[in-house]
Amino acid sequence: MKAIGIDLGTTNSVVTRYNDVRGTASVLANAESETLTPSVVGMRERDGSQKLLVGRNAVNFAARNPTDTVVSVKRLMGRDYAHETVAQARDRLTYEIVPGADDDPRAHVVIAGKHYTPAEVSSIILDKLRRDAARALGEEVTHAVITVPAYFLDAQRAATREAGTQAGLTVKKIIDEPTAAAVAFGLELNDQERRRVLVYDLGGGTFDISILHMAKDKDGRGHFQVLSFTGDSWLGGDDFDHAIVNRIIEWVKADSGVDPTGDKKFLFVARSKAEEAKRQLSQLDDADIVIPAAYRMPEGGGLGDVDMVITRDEYEAMIQPLVERTMRLVQQALADQNLSPEDISDVLLVGGSTLTPKVYETVESYFGAGKVRRDVNPMECVALGAGILAGTMNGVECPSCARANEEDAEVCEGCHQSLTGARTLDAPKIYEVTGMALGIGAVRGAQQDAFVPIIPRGTPYPLPEPMKRSFNTTDGRRIRVPVYEGDSTVASKNTEQGVVEYELPQEIDVNTRVDVSFNYDSDRIVTVRISVPGTHMIKEMTLRTDTPRTLQPAAQEYAEENIEWRQQLTATAAETHRFLETHGEFIDPAQTLTIRRHLEQAERALHFSDDTECQRMANVLRKDLYGSGVASQFLLAERATAGAPPETARQLNNAVADVRRSYQAGNSELVGEQTRLLRTLIAQAFTERDVAEVDDAVDFDGLLRIDE
Known part of the structure; x- marks a missing residue:
């Protein structure tokens, strides 16, 4: 069994492996001899045949077929078509996004006329990463730890796990990107040293803030306690690119009177040029943007070229509102823990977008340059942390009798108790908390769409025992318990995780008390239990949020x-x-x-x-x-x-x-x-x-x- 760590990014993905001798992880090059694999899938049509392209090959062919080239699919993971994030994506991206067939509410993407779920597209990327890793290591790769943004909801995490499974991987753990970065940084800690670390993770598509306590025990094992996290699932380097694309569009309108926003090929090429300009402006005072034959001139005037310059000052003014949004979230994360900047010992900058001078200068100004660790590679540290976990997770410890068991065991070989929530052996100890509340939709007073939390936000998990609340039935023998994840007091404004239904047996009175309990394991899978006190009526269901939801009978x-x-x-x-x-x-x-x-x-x-x-x-x-x-x-x-x-x-x-x-x-x-x-x-x-x-x-x- 060979396990790898995977940072499945919005823009690029990275693969690492753990070295037992050195006790560190290292990055693996892909088949193109690159350490970054573009998270892009496209289709090449030639001589009547079609071939899926992945990574750099898809990027190279994309300009010729932008409507069949899928980028930033991570933003669609686990999303229903009706979600506002999907509506934003439809406005920005060049490929088609459609609803699922029949009763499937999930968003799908279209490649060469065929519909794919975002998880299926991600599985194509993961399959390439797995095959390239096997080639580099000279042996089959079967297991992986995959990272996700801290603010990913359970449905998005489940979709990521499903993508790994479809790619032929056994997913050992889904780990938050900021936590993985902290694990990589934790190698530098001295024994019994303690730090309070804030991870500022600005990637291609998402922004995360995590605050952690970090320490090493006397045996040299790292302990990572997540105190809180917050973030924005639509804030990242893609938005920096989008700001430049808008400036290119403004230039075309002013220069020729043409509005190119309906031209998918133009938008795709403009986005690529915007990304190049963004990287240049991290090093230079200005960047030239040249796109030959970019758009069609009016009244048969032929093709028009884009030839413009953006200065660093202009670029920084464009992204200033986005950077300010990140700092408001930083302040919120600190306030949630009653902390000030002085209470933070280290700030880790994670994600390629933190290489932007405006970003790291703003963070340094707020915390002090001495605390901001720019010696940690922001493009690789997440994958390195995942690789460390992948190589050190060697079985699980039974919470009842402390016996060591295989990682995929469901019950203990010794005492036969459930291993749900069991902690891994040897690996760094990670203590995580829920990012949002988990609860149900119920009736409260005159409100029929009230959200009643059962597991509050910020609860450490896995839970030592289920958490419970009591309710009363409202009408008839049918009990319907819709489960939601979110922070709104209105249930339907949160994210539905599934629905548990039950028919009361005839021997139980209709007007009765009902207990609803939630259990939450280390893989963030929720088990719902409905029971009537004093009776044998029990309904238990583990929610699979990655499967299509159907309408009620x-x-x-x-x-x-x-x-x-x-x-x-x-x-x-x-x-x-x-x-x-x-x-x-x-x-x-x-x-x-x-x-x-x-x-x-x-x-x-x-x-x-x-x-x-x-x-x-x-x-x-x-x-x-x-x-x-x-x-x-x-x-x-x-x-x-x-x-x-x-x-x-x-x-x-x-x-x-x-x-x-x-x-x-x-x-x-x-x-x-x-x-x-x-x-x-x-x-x-x-x-x-x-x-x-x-x-x-x-x-x-x-x-x-x-x-x-």
């Missing part, structure tokens, strides 16, 4: 009916917009945000989704209309008044006016009493007209309720 049943759900959704969305305009002041602000989010999702469903998704969103909006507290009662009163006898209509109008006045006066107790009277009048009005009250048809779709 109830939604699929509706889809089989011949209903024009697009028309239904269009009408319901229009009614919801009117509802917000008319009664918005009486809706809880968090609920208002939820409704607006649902309206955005509804609009995307109308443009990109099938009837099943349109039906689902129509039902979601109906719940918003009739589950928004006082405002929903006003809506029902409007409907009840239409066609009601004059005296009933008068009573309803008076009751609505009373509730409005009390609400605006802030008298919540009186609002409650008057709303109950209003509900009674609404029910009477519907009864008189022999019409079912709309509110009665609205349920919570199996969500649990938390009473706090």
